[in-house]
Structures are given as structure tokens and as C-alpha cells.
Amino acid sequence: MRKSFIGGGFLLLQCLQDLPFKPHQYQIETAHRILHQMDCRALIADEVGLGKTIEAGLVIKELVHQDKNRNILVLTPATLLHQWCDELYKKFDLNFWICRKGPWGWDYNFVIGSLDKAKRAEHREMLLSRFYDLVIVDEAHKLKNRETENWKLVNDLKTRGLILLTATPLQNNLEEIYNLVSLVRPTLFRDYKSFLEYYQLHPKALMAELKDKLSDIMIRNLTRDQTEKKVQRRVQLIPIRLRPEEKQIYEALQELRGSFLRLTLTKEYCSSPSALYATLQNMGRDELLPLLEECPLPMKLYHLQAILQKHPGKILVFTEYMQTQFFIGRWLNELGINFIHFNGKLKRNQKEYTKWLFQNKDYRVMICTDSGSQGLNFQFCNVIVNFDLPWNPMKVEQRIGRIDRLGQTADEVYVYNFVLQDTVEEKIFHILSSKIALFKECIGELDNILTGDEDTAENEKLLKSMLRL
DSSP, rough: OOOOSSOOOSSSOOGGGGGGSSOOOHHHHHHHHHHHHHTTEEEEEEOOTHHHHHHHHHHHHHHHHHHHOOEEEEEOOGGGGHHHHHHHHHHHOOOOOOOOOOOOGSSSSEEEEEHHHHSHHHHHHHTTTSSEEEEEEGGGGOOTTTTTTHHHHHHOOOOEEEEEEESSSSSSSHHHHHHHHHHHOOTOOOOOOHHHHTSSSSSSTTHHHHHHHHHHTTTTTOOOHOOOOOOEEEEEEEEEEOOHHHHHHHHHHHTTOHHHHHHHHHHHHHOOOHHHHHHHHHHHOOOOOOHHHHHOOOHHHHHHHHHHHHOOOOEEOSSOOOOHHHHHHHHHHHHHEEEEEOOSSOOOHHHHHHHHHHSSSSSOOEEEEEGGGGSSSTTOOOOOOESSSOOHHHHHHHTTTSOOOOOOOOEEEEEEEEEEEESSHHHHHHHHHHHHHHHHHHTTOOOOSSOOOOOOOOHHHHHHHTEEE
């Protein structure tokens, strides 16, 4: 049997007296449970915005309080390296080295590095030569596929403790949760084949048994239960119909050969004509370009304008496509509305500056691709528009988590989901709904992310006035 890190059971963590802030009670209880009941092998699956970094920091601080000669490794997306380093230093007085370049950068007792860098051959070799007291992996849904180098690296690390952090441990199917659990507690389930046969191919009643087993290694705190200030999440689905000219282009796309090509182009078109136009140009397929050039302004933009009129504050707009991002930006510019872009093309310092500009300067709208859906805190903003929806419901939850999180100053946050009716977007919506149902059965409750009970009358009134219908 593995020796426990800390003997006995303390009602409180000893390190609390050394902290310059007061953690929430649920954060203390989470850290205490990981230390004393789970032997530092756990999956923290709190809803977005509840402070998983704080909970992990409490575990680290308590271990270091007992023994300063610990070897601790934190693996995180590259965009979050400095955020982690700052938080551990300012809140816990823990000085972590950031591995930036060569493999020698991992040769420290307390080190933070990116998972993408860690899996490179020369870095991997250095990491596997060391023994760790604790490894923490943030955004651990990146380990959902055991065939990837990410998963294999974490599986091969020599460590007594392993804590995975993700609000979205299951995104598409049960195999993902199996892959995460097999890292933390390899003995909890047998091989994947028997796991799949037992849970996925049996009646739904077995989901309760699965959820009970997962509770041995998984902790999930919910916003509705844990926050002192109850922020209301207002979710509204906005169904939008294509105009006849738009429908003509959509139907022409359905005649294309190749299901993957047809799906890709159709999804781009539903996002914006500009996204499709750029792709067709790059492919050298010009037959639809004249129709796209004459296409009227998409109805999605009018709905966005209605939301802008309804909410005078700052607004986040999410899209999967950079061309749609530029398309929305050009339209906002014509309206005289100040906006700013956030996407994966920005370098780290540019991203930090862009975040600062949005918060502190006169920019009403930030248009983001999904590179802005993780690790960013925008509690000063309380409105999100999903201009198009991804296949993965947890990406939607990650987007919402940018504003619906600890520190949100408003009483309500608003989420608007655009869906074109009778298109692939409608199919995506139904797929998302089924994936959410599986998540709830297996993991637990999930706040509304797709639909709500909001009254649409005010939006419809604004929309009609703009269109003069």
C-alpha cells in the first residue's frame, strides 16, 4: 500500500494560517479531502470559475508546509503559464520556475511548464528521469484520448500524487472519462472493453453506479451550491430562419460530393458567408462566389444588433472561424461600435494586452475564437453571444465560464445562442443536447448552456424595428 502523504486527519489545513487571503470553505474541504481521503490522486471537476487553481494551490501549500523538500510539477496550456505562476506566488508564496526553453528547465523542485513542450522527446526524457511528489495537470480534458502523446506522457510520469483539473471531464463519450480515470486510479475499472460493455451497452440505471464509483476519485463543486453571491444565468436560444437567397446557397452546398467537404462548407456558411467565401476562393471553386457576393446581410447580424441595443455594457461574441470574426468586425465598424479581436494568432504578450484593452478602454465588443474560451477571466462583462455553436457542449460551457465565475459583479449573466433553423446548426444543437444528457447522467448536474426560459418579446421588437417589418 502506498504511504500516505500526511498522517492523521485535520479538520483544517495547517497552511491556512500562512495565507494572505481566506479561501472559500468548499475549496478548503476539497483540498482536505484530496489530501486525507484520496492520497493526492484526484480529478477536480468543479464547474468553470470556482477556483480549481486555488484548490490545487492549497494542496501544494499543505504538502510544502509539512515538508519543504517536495518535487512538484504543474503542466498547463502555454497561455496559462504566467497566470499559474502569479497565482501560486501571490496567494501561496510559492516560487515556481517556468520551463521556457531547453529540457534543463525541468530540473527544479517547483516547476511549471506547458504540456505541449513536455511531450517533446528531449523534454519527455528529462521529465521521466525524475520522481515527483505531486503532478498537477490543468485543462486535463486534453488527456481524454489515451492514444495521444499527452496522455502517454502523463501516464508514464513517476509520481506519488496526480491531480487533474477540468470542468469538462466528459465531452463526447464515455471513453473520455475512462481515459482520465485510468490515469488517476488505474484499478478503479478493468480494461476499456469491459468498461464499455458494462456501462454504455446497459440500461441507463447503471449510470448511477458509474457516478458513485467516480465519486471515489472525482470532486465536482457546483456554482449554485458554493458561491455566496448567487449570479443568475439567463440563457436564450435564438432560432433564425434563412432568407430565400441564403437558402438557395445552402441548398447548392448540399449538392456537393463528399460528406466531409459538404459538412465543412455548410458549417462555415452557417457561421457567415465570409467564412465560406474565403474557403471557396482558396479551393479555386468559383461557381458560388457570385451568389455569395449578392447575398443580403445575414439575419444573425440583426439579432446581434438587437442584443447590443438591449445590453449597453461590454459583450463577448464567440465564433469558431476567424473569417467570421473579421466579418463581424467590419459590420461593427460600419455601425460605429468599438470592438477588438482575440484569437490564436496573437502572441502571449499581445493576448495580455488585448485583455487589458477590453477591460480598461472603450471597446464594447470582444470577438473571440475558441482560443479565448479557456483561462480568461472577464468578470467585468456579463453578456456572451455564441454566434455559432461548436460540436462539443463543453466548449460552450468553457465560453460561458469566462463571465459566469467567482468575482462576477453583476446579478445576472446573459447567454445568447444563435441557431439557423433547418440547417446543420440545428442538427448540431440536437447533438449537443444529447451529449449534455450523457454528461448529467455520468458526471452530475450542469447549469443551462443551450436553452433557458427567457422572454424573447423585447428582442423581437428591437429586431422588427431595425428591419422595418
